[in-house]
Amino acid sequence: MRSWRLVLPVKDLGAAKSRLVPPVGVQRADLALAFAFDATAAALAVGVPVLVTTSSSSVVAAFRAEWAGDAVEVLEDAPPGLNEAVSFALGRCGDGPVGVMTADLPALRGSSLQRALLAAEQVPYAVVPDAAGTGTTLLAALDPARVRPSFGPGSCAAHLADGAHVLEAGVDLRLDVDTAEDLEAARALGLGPATRALLASAA
Ligand SMILES: Nc1nc2c(ncn2[C@@H]2O[C@H](COP(=O)(O)OP(=O)(O)OP(=O)(O)O)[C@@H](O)[C@H]2O)c(=O)[nH]1
Numbered sequence: 561m562r563s564w565r566l567v568l569p570v571k572d573l574g575a576a577k578s579r580l581v582p583p584v585g586v587q588r589a590d591l592a593l594a595f596a597f598d599a600t601a602a603a604l605a606v607g608v609p610v611l612v613t614t615s616s617s618s619v620v621a622a623f624r625a626e627w628a629g630d631a632v633e634v635l636e637d638a639p640p641g642l643n644e645a646v647s648f649a650l651g652r653c654g655d656g657p658v659g660v661m662t663a664d665l666p667a668l669r670g671s672s673l674q675r676a677l678l679a680a681e682q683v684p685y686a687v688v689p690d691a692a693g694t695g696t697t698l699l700a701a702l703d704p705a706r707v708r709p710s711f712g713p714g715s716c717a718a719h720l721a722d723g724a725h726v727l728e729a730g731v732d733l734r735l736d737v738d739t740a741e742d743l744e745a746a747r748a749l750g751l752g753p754a755t756r757a758l759l760a761s762a763a
């Protein structure tokens with residue numbers, strides 16, 4: 561596999577996952593952070609360095625504390641807004657293949673990400689649709705300048721219209737958790753260690 565990097569946008573924890581009613585005893589902000597940690601761990605497990613892009617000082621502090629010494633870089637001055645934060649990171653990640661992945665993938669396995677990035681090496685620009693088929697969980701491009709992020713409602717169609725090739729991917733890479741039902745589906749699939757531990761601590 562080529563040397564991919566992964567841009568990971570992470571929203572301010574106080575505003576994150578507003579559609580997700582958390583299980584009793586669990587804070588929504590803690591869940592959002594646990595999801596992002598599990599997504600990060602999956603990427604690192606297959607040797608893909610992570611570039612977190614955020615405008616939140618609490619996200620910066622949490623990532624620096626958890627991942628000190630690992631292949632995780634935190635860009636702390638991103639502008640607010642998902643697409644804005646992604647564009648900010650893309651402008652700073654240099655040459656070479658880059659993925660942009662949402663951080664709300666707590667069931668992600670490194671092997672699924674690795675397979676998707678390997679497949680993405682066959683095309684200039686690729687998209688992985690979310691489980692609903694309307695959103696996007698991963699964009700991948702051989703040249704960062706090719707990525708024009710249009711995350712938000714209907715983003716998959718927008719990325720396809722912009723020339724991205726659709727990639728088949730494991731459901732763990734497609735299952736972005738926005739609601740309590742999504743969290744149950746992710747639990748059934750197998751959560752990463754951070755989310756598992758958080759839910760266990762409240763059970
Ligand atoms: N840096 C940054 N990341 C964002 C922003 N908005 C969303 N994200 C990230 O983008 C990914 C997908 O975001 P959404 O599913 O829209 O997440 P969300 O905004 O936390 O969820 P809702 O409040 O339910 O819309 C997650 O990794 C978020 O952390 C933003 O304004 N800035």
Ligand SMILES: C=C(OP(=O)(O)O)C(=O)O
Binds near residue numbers: 642690697715
């Ligand atoms: C931002 C997106 O995801 P969500 O549906 O989780 O808001 C998206 O799919 O582009």
